[in-house]
Amino acid sequence: MNKDEYKKLVKSLTPKENKVKNTLLAFLSGGIVGVLGELEIYILMNFCGVSRTEAFIWLCISLIFIGCFLTSLGFFDNLVTKFKAGLIIPTTGFAHSISSSALDYKKDGLITGLGANFFKLAGSVILYGILSAFLLLMIRMVIECLV
Amino acid sequence: MSSLKFDNVYIKNSFSIAGPLEKNGQIKKFDLTMDDYYYREKTFEQAEIKMQRIVIDNLLLQNKLLDGDIDYLIGGELYNQIAISSYSAKYYQIPFLGLYSACATFVESVSVGANLINSKQANNIIAVTSSHNLNSEKQFRFPVEYGAPKPHTATFTATGCVGALLTNEKSKIRVDSATIGIPIDMGMKDANNMGAVMAPAAAETLARHLLDLKRSSDYYDLILTGDLGEIGTKIFREYIKRSYDLKLKKHIDAGSELYLDNQETYAGASGPVALPLVLFNRILKTNKYKKILIIGTGSLHTVSLINQKNTIPAIAHAVSLEVI
Numbered sequence: 001m002n003k004d005e006y007k008k009l010v011k012s013l014t015p016k017e018n019k020v021k022n023t024l025l026a027f028l029s030g031g032i033v034g035v036l037g038e039l040e041i042y043i044l045m046n047f048c049g050v051s052r053t054e055a056f057i058w059l060c061i062s063l064i065f066i067g068c069f070l071t072s073l074g075f076f077d078n079l080v081t082k083f084k085a086g087l088i089i090p091t092t093g094f095a096h097s098i099s100s101s102a103l104d105y106k107k108d109g110l111i112t113g114l115g116a117n118f119f120k121l122a123g124s125v126i127l128y129g130i131l132s133a134f135l136l137l138m139i140r141m142v143i144e145c146l147v
Numbered sequence: 148m149s150s151l152k153f154d155n156v157y158i159k160n161s162f163s164i165a166g167p168l169e170k171n172g173q174i175k176k177f178d179l180t181m182d183d184y185y186y187r188e189k190t191f192e193q194a195e196i197k198m199q200r201i202v203i204d205n206l207l208l209q210n211k212l213l214d215g216d217i218d219y220l221i222g223g224e225l226y227n228q229i230a231i232s233s234y235s236a237k238y239y240q241i242p243f244l245g246l247y248s249a250c251a252t253f254v255e256s257v258s259v260g261a262n263l264i265n266s267k268q269a270n271n272i273i274a275v276t277s278s279h280n281l282n283s284e285k286q287f288r289f290p291v292e293y294g295a296p297k298p299h300t301a302t303f304t305a306t307g308c309v310g311a312l313l314t315n316e317k318s319k320i321r322v323d324s325a326t327i328g329i330p331i332d333m334g335m336k337d338a339n340n341m342g343a344v345m346a347p348a349a350a351e352t353l354a355r356h357l358l359d360l361k362r363s364s365d366y367y368d369l370i371l372t373g374d375l376g377e378i379g380t381k382i383f384r385e386y387i388k389r390s391y392d393l394k395l396k397k398h399i400d401a402g403s404e405l406y407l408d409n410q411e412t413y414a415g416a417s418g419p420v421a422l423p424l425v426l427f428n429r430i431l432k433t434n435k436y437k438k439i440l441i442i443g444t445g446s447l448h449t450v451s452l453i454n455q456k457n458t459i460p461a462i463a464h465a466v467s468l469e470v471i
Contacts, residue, residue: 001390003334009389010335010343013381015299077294084296097293104290107190121293 022084029086037063037090060091067095072103097121149327150359156261156322158468159314161427162205164198166280166306169416172406174428177307178205184281184306191291192231195224195279198308199235206273206310214240218269221260223252224277224419225304226286231277241273249445250345250374251328252276252419253309254464258325260313261466270315277308278418287338287450300340302376302417305405309423320431321469323438326356330447332460338446338453341461342379342402342414345444348461349375350387352442356465357393364393367467368436373422373444374402376414397436401425419443431470439468 001009037059044055070076076096080087087093101120105113119126163177170180179201186194203220207213220239222232223246236243248255256274263269281291283304289295313322331348338344349372357364364370375383380400387393401422402415422443430436448459 001386006333006347006386007335009385010340010382013385014340014343014378017298071292074292077292080294081296100290100292100294103292104285117290121289 025082026084026086026089029083030089031086033063033087033090033092063091064095067092068099071096071099094122094125097125148359149329150356151258151262151265151325151327152360153261153265153322153324155315156264157314157316157318158257158320158322159312159316159318160206160210161309161311161423162202162209163424163428164202164308165424165428168280168410168412169305169307169405169424172410173404174425176432177424177428181306184279191279191281191285192226195226195231195277195282195308196235198279199224199231199275199277199310200238202275202277202308202310203235203239203273206312210312212271217241217271217273219244219260219263219272220275221246221256221272222275222310223247223256224279225249225283231279231282232275235275248443248462248464249447250278250417250419250421251443251445251462251464253423254325254373254441254443254466255327257311257313257322257466258327258464261322261325264313264315267315272313273310274313275308275310276419276423278304278306278420280304280306280418283418297413298339299413300337300342300376300378301413302341302374302379302402302415303406303412304418305374305416305421305424306418307420307424309420309427311423311427317471319471321471323467323469324356324360325467326352326359326465328352328463328465329355330460330462332458334458336453336456336458338448338459340378341374341417341446341459342376343382344446344448344459345373345461345463346375346379346383346386347390348463349373349383349442349444350391352463352465353387353440354391354393356440356467360467365396367438367440368397369430369439370395370398370442371422371426371430371439372398372400372402372442373419373463374415374417375400375444376402376417378414399425399430404429419445434470437470439470441466441468 041055044050105117164179165177188194220241253276260272335344405416406412442465
């Protein structure tokens with residue numbers, strides 16, 4: 001059996017991931033996170049007299065806190081495994097990736113362990129986030145100059 | 148010829164420690180079990196070192212042997228530079244050979260040890276192997292607390308440690324022969340589907356073992372593969388039928404024998420300890436099988452080489468055992 005035939009054999013015997021179910025679960029769980037976020041913004045704006053911009057900052061902080069807190073309690077990873085992208089895409093996923101790396105490497109020392117590995121998973125998000133923000137800003141500036 | 152025949156090598160004794168998930172799985176009885184992954188140590192690495200030390204200590208104690216009575220300590224696991232085995236070996240005054248064949252390490256250790264005893268260079272040898280789920284996660288995958296979604300094809304590294312005392316004194320289990328595997332690369336790149344990576348290596352080693360020793364597959368009452376997992380097992384059976392035209396009388400995969408379905412371990416157990424845990428605590432305790440061929444299967448990858456888009460080579464070593 002050559003490599004191509006083997007690839008075909010493996011493909012035929014590997015069960016397919018249920019993409020519809022995964023997408024639906026992610027849509028629902030991510031949606032719930034969004035609804036809860038909107039609810040928090042609504043409460044802050046209507047009962048605490050905070051502006052929408054400021055309420056959004058409080059929302060980010062609380063989502064990050066919840067993500068980190070549940071990770072440190074040890075069950076956020078199980079939730080992510082179940083709900084997949086629904087919890088990875090919101091800020092909770094970013095917080096989760098940082099806090100899990102920090103927890104893992106804290107025993108390797110504050111500088112050589114925790115510090116060096118803090119952005120192990122989140123590094124790509126930061127780098128390409130900043131890079132794409134910069135590029136989009138450039139495009140916007142060009143368009144604004146033309147218009 | 149890549150197969151070795153032995154006349155006077157026996158496995159006198161074994162000692163097993165099973166992890167917190169493994170003790171609640173399909174096998175109910177182990178020599179020792181762990182309540183949590185720390186095993187009363189500060190780090191997971193220390194916990195794995197402690198597991199190996201307890202296993203070696205107990206093998207010495209149960210057989211009333213001292214360090215000086217053991218000619219060689221042979222072992223390995225999955226951690227970087229097989230550091231866990233080296234760090235546990237430093238506590239003994241026993242010449243130490245560290246080996247790495249990923250999840251085929253235990254079978255490799257037994258093959259090397261049996262050959263030393265058979266050639267009368269040694270009388271007593273301890274072969275030890277371990278794996279720790281969270282050390283492997285850190286080593287090969289993501290940080291421990293990071294919940295990366297995994298596909299159904301992924302396997303779950305078993306936690307545990309097994310040691311075996313090989314000797315030239317006659318006892319219940321005879322090590323009959325061994326076949327050293329050839330690394331096989333069938334172009335697989337997915338480290339989340341190690342069953343597919345390793346199945347051709349297992350098939351190749353099995354076919355060569357039967358050819359070298361002029362045996363048919365019916366000769367063995369049981370062929371026990373290491374950690375192909377449920378999907379890898381299906382691929383292995385189909386592959387061996389199509390490529391080698393072999394039909395197996397009785398085949399069990401240790402990876403499918405450790406956990407219960409509701410334990411969320413994807414396609415089953417993996418890790419060098421999966422095979423010896425099932426062999427010594429389940430298969431040999433049933434007294435059902437007389438002639439057993441164990442095939443340890445290992446996926447020889449590192450994270451960097453996979454990120455660099457390389458395909459994964461796999462290896463399988465086989466040892467045949469006879470229960471007297």
